[in-house]
Amino acid sequence: MLGAGSWGTTFAKVLADAGNDVVLWARRAEVAAEINKTRCNSGYLPGVVLPEGLRATGDAVEAMHGASAVVLAVPSQTLRENLAGWQPLLPPDATLVSLAKGVELSTLKRMSEVISEVADVPLEQVAVVSGPNLAKEIAAEQPTATVVACLDHDRAVTLQHACSTPYFRPYTNTDLVGIELAGACKNVIALACGMAVGLGFGHNTMSSLITRGLAETTRLGVALGADPMTFAGLAGLGDLVATCMSPLSRNRTFGERLGRGETLAQAQEAAHGQVSEGVKSCSSIRQLAARHGVEMPITDVVHRVCHEELAPIPAAAELLGRERKPE
Ligand SMILES: NC(=O)c1ccc[n+]([C@@H]2O[C@H](COP(=O)([O-])OP(=O)(O)OC[C@H]3O[C@@H](n4cnc5c(N)ncnc54)[C@H](O)[C@@H]3O)[C@@H](O)[C@H]2O)c1
Ligand SMILES: O=P(O)(O)OC[C@H](O)CO
Structure with missing residues (x-):
C-alpha cells in the first residue's frame, strides 16, 4: 500500500x-x-x-x-x-x-x-x-x-x-470507465451539496442535486463509452449518496465552508492537508465534458465557485433559472 x-x-x-x-x-x-x-x-x-x-x-x-x-x-x-x-x-x-x-x-x-x-x-x-x-x-x-x-x-x-x-x-x-468517472464526479456533486448545506438548504435541495448530478455524470459516462447501468450501482448512486449526505465527507465539508462564505484558501486551511479531490477535478471534468460536447451544469457552477469567484447564492439561482426541459 x-x-x-x-x-x-x-x-x-x-x-x-x-x-x-x-x-x-x-x-x-x-x-x-x-x-x-x-x-x-x-x-x-x-x-x-x-x-x-x-x-x-x-x-x-x-x-x-x-x-x-x-x-x-x-x-x-x-x-x-x-x-x-x-x-x-x-x-x-x-x-x-x-x-x-x-x-x-x-x-x-x-x-x-x-x-x-x-x-x-x-x-x-x-x-x-x-x-x-x-x-x-x-x-x-x-x-x-x-x-x-x-x-x-x-x-x-x-x-x-x-x-x-x-x-x-x-x-x-x-x-x-464508468466506475472511475462515477468516483471522480461524485466529489464535485458533493461539493455542491455541501454548499447547499452551508446555505441552510434541506433535503429537497440535496436530493435534487444528487439526482441531477447523477444525470450529468451518466451523460458524461455514456459519451465516453461507459455502461449507463454502472451509474445506478455502488460506485455510482451508492457513492454519490454516501458522499453527498455524510458530514464525514471531506468534499461535502469543503463545500459547506464555501456555502457559509469562506474563501477557497480558508476552506483549504481547515482541511489540514487532507485531500478534497473535487476542488481540482471539477475543472478537469468540466474540460472533459466540453471536449465531448456534454452539458454538466452543476460541475460548471462548482468550478466557477471554486476558481472564478462565483458566489454560491447566484450559483444556485443560475441552476434554477436554466432553460426548462423534460426530465
Ligand atoms: N478517505 C476516504 O474516505 C476515501 C475513500 C475512498 C477513496 N478515497 C480516495 O483515495 C485517495 C486518497 O485519499 P485519502 O483519504 O487517503 O487522502 P488523505 O489526504 O487522507 O491522504 C493522502 C495520502 O497521500 C499522501 N500524499 C499527499 N501528497 C502526496 C505527494 N505529493 N506525494 C506522495 N504522497 C502524498 C499523504 O501523505 C497521505 O498519506 C483520494 O483520491 C480519495 O478521493 C478516499
Ligand atoms: O471524504 P471524501 O469526500 O473524499 O469521500 C470519501 C469517499 O470517496 C467516499 O466514498
Whole structure:
C-alpha cells in the first residue's frame, strides 16, 4: 500500500483483516514508526487499532518487494509524479490498484490511464476500487460494499477475494470507465451539496442535486463509452449518496465552508492537508465534458465557485433559472 492517509491506512487494514501480508508505505517516516510502535495512525485514524498483519515502512523498495498487488493511495493530482518515481520498483506482474477518485488536470486522463501509461503496463493489469467507502466508517468495521473494477475479470476476482472481510463486501465490474468517472464526479456533486448545506438548504435541495448530478455524470459516462447501468450501482448512486449526505465527507465539508462564505484558501486551511479531490477535478471534468460536447451544469457552477469567484447564492439561482426541459 503506497500512501498512509485515511483511505490508504483503512484499506491496508481491510487487506490485513482479509488475511494478506500488507506493507504500508508512509511518506513521513514518523507515521510509519508510529504505526509499527503503537498500531495507530493517530493523524488520520485516531482511536483505530491496526491489525498485526500490517507493517509500515518509509522505504518504497521494502514496501513493494515481492508484492502481488501494489495499491496506490495518493491524491490523483500527484499520482503521476509519485508513480514515475516508483516505476522501477514495481514487480512485473503485480496488479496495480487505484484508490484515487479524480481526473488528472493536465491531461484529463482517468487514474487507470495514468497508471497504465506511467507504469508501462497494459490497462488489463490495472484495477480500481470504488464505492460508498467513507474511510472512518470502514475503519470502525461498519458493514460496507464496494466495487473492484478491472478489464481483466479474473484479476478483479482475485482482488475481490483478497479484500473480502466480514465487514467489507466487494463486487466485481469490468466497466473501468464508468466506475472511475462515477468516483471522480461524485466529489464535485458533493461539493455542491455541501454548499447547499452551508446555505441552510434541506433535503429537497440535496436530493435534487444528487439526482441531477447523477444525470450529468451518466451523460458524461455514456459519451465516453461507459455502461449507463454502472451509474445506478455502488460506485455510482451508492457513492454519490454516501458522499453527498455524510458530514464525514471531506468534499461535502469543503463545500459547506464555501456555502457559509469562506474563501477557497480558508476552506483549504481547515482541511489540514487532507485531500478534497473535487476542488481540482471539477475543472478537469468540466474540460472533459466540453471536449465531448456534454452539458454538466452543476460541475460548471462548482468550478466557477471554486476558481472564478462565483458566489454560491447566484450559483444556485443560475441552476434554477436554466432553460426548462423534460426530465
Ligand atoms: N478517505 C476516504 O474516505 C476515501 C475513500 C475512498 C477513496 N478515497 C480516495 O483515495 C485517495 C486518497 O485519499 P485519502 O483519504 O487517503 O487522502 P488523505 O489526504 O487522507 O491522504 C493522502 C495520502 O497521500 C499522501 N500524499 C499527499 N501528497 C502526496 C505527494 N505529493 N506525494 C506522495 N504522497 C502524498 C499523504 O501523505 C497521505 O498519506 C483520494 O483520491 C480519495 O478521493 C478516499
Ligand atoms: O471524504 P471524501 O469526500 O473524499 O469521500 C470519501 C469517499 O470517496 C467516499 O466514498
